[in-house]
Amino acid sequence: MLPEPECGLVISYSYLWRNEHGAGKIEGQKNRPCGIILVVENDDGSKKVTVAPLTHTPPQNLSVALEIPAKVKQHLGLDGERSWIILDDFNEFLWPGYDLRPIPGTAGKYDYGFLPPALFKQIATKIIELRRQGLSIVSRD
Secondary structure (H helix, E strand, O other), X not given: OOOOOOOOEEEEEEEOOHHHHHOOOOOOOEEEEEEEEEEEXXXXXXXXXXXXXXXXXXXOOHHHEEEOXXXXXXXXXXXXXXXXXXXXXXXXXXXXXXXXXXXXXXXXXXXXXXXXXXXXXXXXXXXXXXXXXXXXXXXXX
16 A cells, blocks of 8 residues: 655655665665655646655765664664765655555555654754755656
8 A cells, every 4th residue: 555655754765875876776676665855746636746765875975974873774764884974866756656665574565654753854954954054856657
């Protein structure tokens, strides 16, 4: 069952990294949790969603990422490894898009749940700061 897209919702998505897109790839190499950071309703009622990826790989530049606290990962049902949400590399697509994926081992569930409001506020604040430096958004439509 597809959820309604909302800011802070963590979905399972086939994320296409900026460097993969730059190399000419059109499909993500791995399904991963991604946080919805923006939802815009278009005049026709469709919704454009912007997502940020979660990764186990420590970021080369800690100023463009936030570590996801272990307690939040547990709440979302994610593994116990350290993870970061990357805040300078985004995908945007019309909801639900082709790259939304069911979570393995679930009966067609596509979301892990919501980031806590305080963490989402930190994420939004950081993105606003980074926006001044320029952000990379890969359109998946």
